[in-house]
Amino acid sequence: GQQLNQSPQSMFIQEGEDVSMNCTSSSIFNTWLWYKQDPGEGPVLLIALYKAGELTSNGRLTAQFGITRKDSFLNISASIPSDVGIYFCAGQRSGGYNKLIFGAGTRLAVHP
């Protein structure tokens, strides 16, 4: 199925470092969503973005909806061990039941 281009594929960082990941697409989306998935669990919504240029924060997380509507990034500041997991971006177009198209995921490991 169709996927977004999400990078990086994986990251291994030290506790306290900042993290940045992004998603790009060749086509336009109306909504960008960022999810985190822990092993053996379903994804949990972190941030939802609805307008081009929108910058939204949720605690140490900040995400932006790209001006071109073809990309989005997620930043995590001052990472902590519990940030470990897989982060997925998801884009949504209007119509077709508004189904989500997922990126391949960014696997984050945090070294204490």
Add this chain to the structure above:
Amino acid sequence: GAVVSQHPSWVICKSGTSVKIECRSLDFQATTMFWYRQFPKQSLMLMATSNEGSKATYEQGVEKDKFLINHASLTLSTLTVTSAHPEDSSFYICSARERGGSTEAFFGQGTRLTVV
């Protein structure tokens, strides 16, 4: 709010048997539910979109006769894997969107299916 519960969390079944997975929205009404499967270290792949009271819409390549979806009420959708084979072993996840709500979809905790 916006809690989606999936049951069972894991199941082991023999080849050739059928398995039913339930997806419930606990504190909201969901006109649309989505079913995904996820293989190890891969992303979520949409299998089908389920709308209350109507037939599910399947993604290309997903066998509708093998993966039966029923969305009989605004809080419950079921996925039945019929005549399961080992290659059907996967992590199945549902999500639900609130009726008249935003575009956000909330996910269940997933069901690990192992076919032996």
